[in-house]
Amino acid sequence: MNIYVPGMRDRRTAAADETHAPSAGGGPRPIYGRGTSARRMSESRRAFDVRRASFNRAPTDINTVILHQITAFHPAQLPGEATDGDIHSDHSLDHVIAHFVVRATGEIIYTHDVQFILNSVSGRHGVDIEFEGGYGHQATPQGTRLSRQAILAGQRLLRWLDAYLPNLRYIHPHGQIQGRGRGKHDSCPGPDVWVNVGQWAVANLGLISDRPHHSYPNHGISPAQSNPNYDQHVS
Numbered sequence: 001m002n003i004y005v006p007g008m009r010d011r012r013t014a015a016a017d018e019t020h021a022p023s024a025g026g027g028p029r030p031i032y033g034r035g036t037s038a039r040r041m042s043e044s045r046r047a048f049d050v051r052r053a054s055f056n057r058a059p060t061d062i063n064t065v066i067l068h069q070i071t072a073f074h075p076a077q078l079p080g081e082a083t084d085g086d087i088h089s090d091h092s093l094d095h096v097i098a099h100f101v102v103r104a105t106g107e108i109i110y111t112h113d114v115q116f117i118l119n120s121v122s123g124r125h126g127v128d129i130e131f132e133g134g135y136g137h138q139a140t141p142q143g144t145r146l147s148r149q150a151i152l153a154g155q156r157l158l159r160w161l162d163a164y165l166p167n168l169r170y171i172h173p174h175g176q177i178q179g180r181g182r183g184k185h186d187s188c189p190g191p192d193v194w195v196n197v198g199q200w201a202v203a204n205l206g207l208i209s210d211r212p213h214h215s216y217p218n219h220g221i222s223p224a225q226s227n228p229n230y231d232q233h234v235s
Ligand SMILES: [Zn+2]
Pocket: 067, 068, 069, 174, 175, 184, 188, 189
């Protein structure tokens, strides 16, 4: 699905030959969801080009946005815009398992088409947005904060997704709906992302956060994640 958002780089083609994301422990993780045509193609010996894989869902199947933080910065600049249409172009953000990445600089990247199901918590009905960087969840903010540019970019991306996706109704922090364990309950994403972008979308776009669509578990939103001390009052 073609989506235009001001300030966004469309890296779907540049990321089209990526099959796996590096991960800290346990080896690389497949980018595409189990059972999808893209995943099968990535497990075959053929050269991988996701543009030849069939989509898994219609835009009307999407009802949820899930916010994450990458926990790391990817300091290298993206190669020039001319490379966005070059399947051989490569940047570490092309491998992130998400549909969109919001960089600390405020740049938005569309890496994986929203009509693909990814190997992540978003499943059949969700879109994943990853925020570049690691942001803490102490009682009072300390260390690196989510930048004003990234907050504004996240809000802008959500405004446009709300316009493009007719059935979009829900927004959640990853920790609220994670399937196994509770390891992300406080930490993905940090309150800087949830308070300044997620709660903004609840207040300004009317998205629902307290009760997820029935296809997701609901662990509630952690008080550490919704800590009002992190409100940067940016909009
Ligand atoms: Zn996450």
